[in-house]
Amino acid sequence: MTEPEPIASAPMVGLAAVILAATLDEPRVLTVPVAGQGAGRAEGLPAGPLEPAHPTLERGLRAWVERQTGQSLGYVEQLYTFGDRNRRPGGEDGGRHALSVAYLALVREARPAADSAWQSWYRYFPYEDWRAGRPPSLDALAARLEAWAAAAASPEEGRRRLDRIGLTFGAAGSGWNEERVLERYELLFEAGLVPEAGAPDALAGQAMAFDHRRMLATALGRLRGKIKYRPVVFELMPPAFTLGQLQRVVEALSGVLLHKQNFRRLVAQQGLVEETEAVTAETGGRPARLMRFRREVLLERPAPGLRLPSGRAG
Amino acid sequence: MTEPEPIASAPMVGLAAVILAATLDEPRVLTVPVAGQGAGRAEGLPAGPLEPAHPTLERGLRAWVERQTGQSLGYVEQLYTFGDRNRRPGGEDGGRHALSVAYLALVREARPAADSAWQSWYRYFPYEDWRAGRPPSLDALAARLEAWAAAAASPEEGRRRLDRIGLTFGAAGSGWNEERVLERYELLFEAGLVPEAGAPDALAGQAMAFDHRRMLATALGRLRGKIKYRPVVFELMPPAFTLGQLQRVVEALSGVLLHKQNFRRLVAQQGLVEETEAVTAETGGRPARLMRFRREVLLERPAPGLRLPSGRAG
DNA sequence: CCGGGATATGCTCAAAATGAGCATTTACCC
DNA sequence: GGGTAAATGCTCATTTTGAGCATATCCCGG
Structure with a gap:
């Protein structure tokens, strides 16, 4: 060596x-x-x-x-x-x-x-977690981003910056696209709002060594996209799990909440899982049936993933 | 240098x-x-x-x-x-x-x-072009693939091979997935059916130097997937084009034919193009209106692509 | 033992998106 | 003037979404 x-x-x-x-x-x-x-x-x-x-x-x-x-x-x-x-x-x-x-x-x-x-x-991308609603830090970040746009050398450049901000962070509250993790990070980087690029605080998240945070952002974007068309979530699940656990993992990855009934309908009709005998005690509430991933779907036609509806809550 | x-x-x-x-x-x-x-x-x-x-x-x-x-x-x-x-x-x-x-x-x-x-x-992937129906060379290739599966060391291995063949080349005529270009190439490679791996003829396509054909296969698969969710086809189009030309390019890329009316409905309602003043003379038939790509869609929300319906003909 | 809280599950319904065709228009060619 | 070839316009039955309402079962506290 x-x-x-x-x-x-x-x-x-x-x-x-x-x-x-x-x-x-x-x-x-x-x-x-x-x-x-x-x-x-x-x-x-x-x-x-x-x-x-x-x-x-x-x-x-x-x-x-x-x-x-x-x-x-x-x-x-x-x-x-x-x-x-x-x-x-x-x-x-x-x-x-x-x-x-x-x-x-x-x-x-x-x-x-x-x-x-x-x-x-x-911890590294606090503004990516919308499960509890719009992250509060986004308001402060948006203000700094707009200041950055206003400080552009030319009006055209300023307009381009505003366009990019709207495109990646969602214009006027509508249209947050959870997949654009990398684009958002790069925008914050260019605007000097991340610690790696000289920001004084960690409002835009904790720093990492080298360009590792860029790699992490790339990975999150890729994973958030991929769960929609390939059954990769199951790589993260234990052998047996409830639909509620599965949903909470998908929500954790994507950072948005889903409509519970529709989520389970989707999973069921895609044939991604099958029931086991067992049920769980869990926390309060009615016990849930434990499911397992149907590995066979990998051999079936398109091998779909879990499209994320837009629903906000359960 | x-x-x-x-x-x-x-x-x-x-x-x-x-x-x-x-x-x-x-x-x-x-x-x-x-x-x-x-x-x-x-x-x-x-x-x-x-x-x-x-x-x-x-x-x-x-x-x-x-x-x-x-x-x-x-x-x-x-x-x-x-x-x-x-x-x-x-x-x-x-x-x-x-x-x-x-x-x-x-x-x-x-x-x-x-x-x-x-x-x-x-030329390098003749079996990927389904625009004129199922490519004839696929029958011969399928026969050789099955022979390869039959020649496996163990029955389990043989079954796994058959599964992979069905998964990538479509089982029983149904379910050709045009995106799996790389998986098909790798299967043919493993089965020794491509010239780079010792095949005597070019039934599975013309060879390229080094591993360049693998790179090409990777690119085709990526492009075929990407046109569905990003408006990248327009990078290949001239500034002005007819919807018919656009459709024929998409068909050329994906290797499958599309339902004409539905294709134009899709393009229209996605707001991907806008009309110009001009029309074309073209070949026979009613002249078509020339369209141009609306660059603004890149600044709008999800910036969609062209989902490929499954329709076989126009 | 009873009611309340917390989930899990089952079902319904309207709106939007898809997949397939039928019918018209408008060129060019003989 | 009729025939051929696209380009366009519309319709219709199915599916697929997005949102809720209603029930079923557990645990817990009183």
Whole structure:
């Protein structure tokens, strides 16, 4: 495991993992402490350089994650290769490229290991959680964004900024699109409202090391989109679960509340689950039947996901 | 542009572009000749190594494409980073990793430049074109696939193979999913039915250099999915076009025919286009009104695409 | 033992979106 | 002037959504 002598122009390739889980109705991401980088330690994603011993990128990623967190991964998909910006410490030209191939992993269990910790992902994106209604911090953020638009060099640029704000954050309360996590983060970044870009407070969420928060935003957007057309939520569920638990996990991921009866109708008629014998005691209320994921749907035609209706409450 | 001395373990990072266009109702991909690699020259995608002078990955890609083909790119999105398999000539361990960051580009004009050439992409995937009904080569391919399934080491493995065949190629005529281009290619690859994997003929399509056909398959699948939820087709259209032309391009991309009246209703009610003054002479038939893409939809709420109905004909 | 609180489940209904056709218009060609 | 080829306009039966109302069952406190 000796590091070879770097040469000036060979790119450095890193692997990074956004590992997501959902426990107790809260969506989580697995973080590790990152040394230094300014004051003390920051939170970061499990990551490490691609090594010659790694047979493939994905195997290398799994190795790094197990080494750093003890977590073994099930569902893994490639997310994006970062390297386009904010990754060139050496200036505008010359220097080495630093790429990072990021992966999205979904896991069921949340056993904390070593230094790693599970954090609610709304710690990093508080304004993405609309389950309790419009997040209060959005008003302050919107005000700062508008100030940023007003401070544009030209009126046209200001108008473009306003358009983007409306597009990503929803114009006039209508039209919040939960999938645009990355676009919102990038807008906040450009506007200098995130700590990584110099904001004095964490109104726009807790910072992460390097560009890891951008990776997390990419992962959330991707997952929020994907649950609608692929049955990936079940990667986060235990073997048996109630429809209520399933709904609360979907709501936790997407950040919006759903109409209960319609949600269960959707799940039922898609044939995504089947009943088991058992029921749960749960908290108060009538006991719910435990369901299990019908793996066969993966072999059936389009293998649908869970379209999110727009309903606000149950 | 001198190549630095490679060191044993530093990964090599390449950039590759899948550049797509649609002219005359035929979907095209821009190819360049690739020297050697066995007998004579093969077709490949524009590609080149990431260089220190490249400010970003995407800018590097654009530079390579312009240098090799003279084509300048408009819409560009990152596709996938390949490196997981069939890219390690040096054996199972040791040696350098060779990654390739592939991009998808959509262009309007198709001016052929230098050695590059536009090819119909169904040259590489003939079985993906269902516009004239079920492609005849599919019968022969299906027979070979079934033979491959029958030749599995165990009955369970054979059943798994049959499941995959049904899932990707559609079971019993029903359920062809035009988006599963990559899964179909990978299945054919595993079954040894493509030239790259040793097939004696080109029944499953023309080969490309390296793993470029895998990249192309990835791009087609991505594009076929994306036109359904983002208005990306218009990147391929001229400034003014008729609804008939638009439909024929969508059909060319997706490989299936659509119900004409429903298609135009969809486009109209989504507000994706607006009328211009002009009409066309066209071929026979009543002249059609020329339309233009309403760029404003990109600023409106969800910015929808063109859902493909299942209808078979017009 | 009874009523209230909290869910889980079952069903209904109107509105909107889909899938398939039928019928008309308006060119060009012979 | 009739025939052919699209482009357009409309209709209609089904499905799919979005929203509620009503019941069924548990636990708990009194």
